[in-house]
Amino acid sequence: MTDLTLALDAMGGDHGPAVTVPAALQALSTNTQLHLLLVGDPDAITPLLARADFGQRSRLHIIAAESVVASDARPSQALRNSRGTSMRVALELVKEGRAQACVSAGNTGALMGLAKLLLKPLEGIERPALMSVLPNQRKGKTVVLDLGANVACDSTMLVQFAIMGSVMAEEVLGIPEPRVALLNIGEEETKGLDSIRDAAALLKTLPGLNYIGYLEANELLTGKTDVLVCDGFVGNVTLKTMEGVVRMFLSLLKSQEEKKGRSWWLRLLKHWLQKKLARRFSHLNPDQYNGACLLGLRGTVIKSHGAANQRAFEVAIEQAVQAVQRQVPQRIAACLESVLPESD
Amino acid sequence: MTDLTLALDAMGGDHGPAVTVPAALQALSTNTQLHLLLVGDPDAITPLLARADFGQRSRLHIIAAESVVASDARPSQALRNSRGTSMRVALELVKEGRAQACVSAGNTGALMGLAKLLLKPLEGIERPALMSVLPNQRKGKTVVLDLGANVACDSTMLVQFAIMGSVMAEEVLGIPEPRVALLNIGEEETKGLDSIRDAAALLKTLPGLNYIGYLEANELLTGKTDVLVCDGFVGNVTLKTMEGVVRMFLSLLKSQEEKKGRSWWLRLLKHWLQKKLARRFSHLNPDQYNGACLLGLRGTVIKSHGAANQRAFEVAIEQAVQAVQRQVPQRIAACLESVLPESD
Numbered sequence: 001m002t003d004l005t006l007a008l009d010a011m012g013g014d015h016g017p018a019v020t021v022p023a024a025l026q027a028l029s030t031n032t033q034l035h036l037l038l039v040g041d042p043d044a045i046t047p048l049l050a051r052a053d054f055g056q057r058s059r060l061h062i063i064a065a066e067s068v069v070a071s072d073a074r075p076s077q078a079l080r081n082s083r084g085t086s087m088r089v090a091l092e093l094v095k096e097g098r099a100q101a102c103v104s105a106g107n108t109g110a111l112m113g114l115a116k117l118l119l120k121p122l123e124g125i126e127r128p129a130l131m132s133v134l135p136n137q138r139k140g141k142t143v144v145l146d147l148g149a150n151v152a153c154d155s156t157m158l159v160q161f162a163i164m165g166s167v168m169a170e171e172v173l174g175i176p177e178p179r180v181a182l183l184n185i186g187e188e189e190t191k192g193l194d195s196i197r198d199a200a201a202l203l204k205t206l207p208g209l210n211y212i213g214y215l216e217a218n219e220l221l222t223g224k225t226d227v228l229v230c231d232g233f234v235g236n237v238t239l240k241t242m243e244g245v246v247r248m249f250l251s252l253l254k255s256q257e258e259k260k261g262r263s264w265w266l267r268l269l270k271h272w273l274q275k276k277l278a279r280r281f282s283h284l285n286p287d288q289y290n291g292a293c294l295l296g297l298r299g300t301v302i303k304s305h306g307a308a309n310q311r312a313f314e315v316a317i318e319q320a321v322q323a324v325q326r327q328v329p330q331r332i333a334a335c336l337e338s339v340l341p342e343s344d
Numbered sequence: 345m346t347d348l349t350l351a352l353d354a355m356g357g358d359h360g361p362a363v364t365v366p367a368a369l370q371a372l373s374t375n376t377q378l379h380l381l382l383v384g385d386p387d388a389i390t391p392l393l394a395r396a397d398f399g400q401r402s403r404l405h406i407i408a409a410e411s412v413v414a415s416d417a418r419p420s421q422a423l424r425n426s427r428g429t430s431m432r433v434a435l436e437l438v439k440e441g442r443a444q445a446c447v448s449a450g451n452t453g454a455l456m457g458l459a460k461l462l463l464k465p466l467e468g469i470e471r472p473a474l475m476s477v478l479p480n481q482r483k484g485k486t487v488v489l490d491l492g493a494n495v496a497c498d499s500t501m502l503v504q505f506a507i508m509g510s511v512m513a514e515e516v517l518g519i520p521e522p523r524v525a526l527l528n529i530g531e532e533e534t535k536g537l538d539s540i541r542d543a544a545a546l547l548k549t550l551p552g553l554n555y556i557g558y559l560e561a562n563e564l565l566t567g568k569t570d571v572l573v574c575d576g577f578v579g580n581v582t583l584k585t586m587e588g589v590v591r592m593f594l595s596l597l598k599s600q601e602e603k604k605g606r607s608w609w610l611r612l613l614k615h616w617l618q619k620k621l622a623r624r625f626s627h628l629n630p631d632q633y634n635g636a637c638l639l640g641l642r643g644t645v646i647k648s649h650g651a652a653n654q655r656a657f658e659v660a661i662e663q664a665v666q667a668v669q670r671q672v673p674q675r676i677a678a679c680l681e682s683v684l685p686e687s688d
Contacts, residue, residue, distance in 0.1 A: 071532065072530075072532035072533070072534055072535075073534070074534045137592055137596075148529055151529065151536060151537055152537065183581065185492055185495065185576075185577055185580040185581065185584075186416075186452075188415065188416035189416070190416055190417070190418045191416075192495060192577070193495055193496065193577060216584050217580075217581040217582070217583075217584035217585040217588060218584040218585065218587050218588030218591070219588060220585055220588050220589075221588060221589060221592050222588070222592075230581075232529075233529055233536070233537060233578065234577065234578060234581055236529040236561075237527065237529065237561040237574075237578055237581060237582055237585075238561070238581055238582070238585045239561075240529075240560050240561035240562040241561040241562065241564055241581075241582045241585040241586050241589075242585050242586075242589050243562050244561060244562030244563060244564050244565060244566070245564075245565060245585075245586050245589040245590060245593075246589060247562070248481055248565050248566075249589075249590075249593050249625070252481075252625065253621075266613075269610075269613060269617075270617055273614060273617050273618075277597070277621070280596065281593070281596065
């Protein structure tokens with residue numbers, strides 16, 4: 001592996017540097033070819049580097065940024081006031097070629113707007129989409145998009161998401177002729193919103209795409225499709241519902257109350273079984289696949305969950321490394337031309 | 345309890361009479377005051393009654409209906425061709441006062457359209473909504489609506505759903521000043537779709553309502569709200585995502601593969617612990633709360649999941665019994681007048 005530089009928005013997310021800096025240090029330890037540019041307030045970042053060793057320090061640079069995009073700012077407002085923010089500076093580093101990708105846990109709408117403004121969408125793509133690769137029951141992977149970059153989507157956007165998802169599944173995950181489905185509230189053709197029915201009609205006519213029809217949300221983890229497409233509002237709600245239920249199960253598994261008077265060996269065995277079960281379900285833990293990729297741009301941008309803990313933010317950094325190594329934007333650009341319906 | 349008569353659409357759902365008839369017989373055994381009108385094709389229903397005892401037979405009547413609403417029919421088309429269908433005949437029995445409620449596992453859109461046409465919405469309600477009471481982590485209950493009766497909703501509809509949900513939580517579940525939240529993709533005021541932001545502005549002005557703001561979908565089961573309001577598309581996707589994940593967990597819990605060579609007592613103990621865990625999670629099993637109530641009508645209509653098994657359809661029948669006993673439509677009607685914003 002050759003050297004690789006990422007720009008981290010160190011100030012973004014609910015916890016800011018308290019999470020991003022320790023995660024950055026851990027990523028530098030794990031990956032010795034990695035260089036990180038920590039963008040943000042040096043006074044907030046520097047104290048957290050006290051325990052960094054020489055190897056970590058030498059591959060880490062602080063890039064000062066004077067302000068932060070507010071998590072509750074409207075995208076338009078955030079864009080107007082974005083100059084000098086850690087998010088914008090991190091994206092500019094990618095634009096200038098000083099970093100190969102950017103990772104931020106900040107305001108999703110602002111990240112989408114700024115990334116589009118600075119890095120530009122690929123030819124043929126109107127709006128980039130947030131994509132995650134979710135684990136499924138069959139131990140395979142499912143590409144899901146959009147997860148919240150676009151709250152409302154028309155049929156053209158859904159079709160573009162389907163194409164990008166299909167390229168991602170084929171070129172990056174190595175799934176031949178990936179199955180592509182639209183998320184809907186029924187499998188019958190008459191179900192759902194107009195935008196979805198129109199997208200279905202268009203997808204059927206695309207020769208390079210293996211469109212298999214509608215899937216309902218209870219099939220999210222069953223592996224019946226390789227790519228699942230929906231608008232950003234629905235995608236975000238689906239992902240968060242899933243995360244909420246998974247986290248509840250994992251916490252219930254751990255928190256079984258103990259009855260007194262039970263023999264020690266029974267308690268020990270129960271504890272062992274619980275740990276085993278928790279491990280068995282651990283690949284479903286949302287922290288393990290944090291980091292959604294903003295697909296459809298001329299650069300790589302990874303959006304971490306705002307509430308990400310250190311482990312989850314490390315995973316988002318790792319996603320950025322993989323997206324760069326697998327040349328996701330370049331591969332999507334190369335495939336788009338042959339698959340996209342010709343525009344007039 | 346006094347006698348109570350329900351009309352069952354025996355032909356609706358993926359399995360039709362093979363599920364509805366055994367469920368009906370079981371419900372008659374459990375509830376000795378219950379009378380059931382089984383609506384559908386007598387030739388399909390009668391053979392399934394072979395094992396019914398005298399007590400069950402005496403409280404069960406077949407009402408012939410010559411056709412069935414197709415599960416993939418558009419609501420408008422289903423309405424036009426509805427005369428003589430088991431769904432319509434079952435609703436007519438409620439309209440005529442021969443039954444106090446109707447249960448159907450058939451086409452959701454058609455059930456909504458026909459119920460509105462035949463039973464009429466309550467004063468002040470534009471569109472009825474599908475509501476379920478979900479179990480939550482704190483062992484409480486959360487009222488969630490709309491779950492799929494209206495794929496697209498404007499702010500007025502969301503406000504009406506909020507009011508109906510609040511009445512349901514207070515009057516039927518006995519929760520004083522129930523907390524009401526809107527489902528959104530962020531907790532900040534600027535997030536989400538226009539319809540949701542407009543509904544939030546309206547809900548803040550309603551004096552009789554304890555509106556607490558936006559909640560994200562990962563809070564669905566945490567008990568942070570008593571009522572969660574969303575449009576029917578999003579509600580349906582949320583519910584099905586949750587069901588999919590819960591079913592996957594329950595099946596993984598049961599299906600732990602066994603290593604050979606392990607001593608018999610260890611295997612036995614593991615089996616016992618697994619059963620215990622499965623029981624602990626059983627209240628989350630979607631079969632245990634099947635049956636969504638169509639709120640906002642002048643009569644009681646329960647929609648069962650189309651894929652319901654016998655146990656789940658029994659639960660839907662039980663939901664209908666409870667809705668009748670608790671006089672849901674009457675209570676909502678009585679409260680609406682005092683809470684609803686005055687129309688011009």
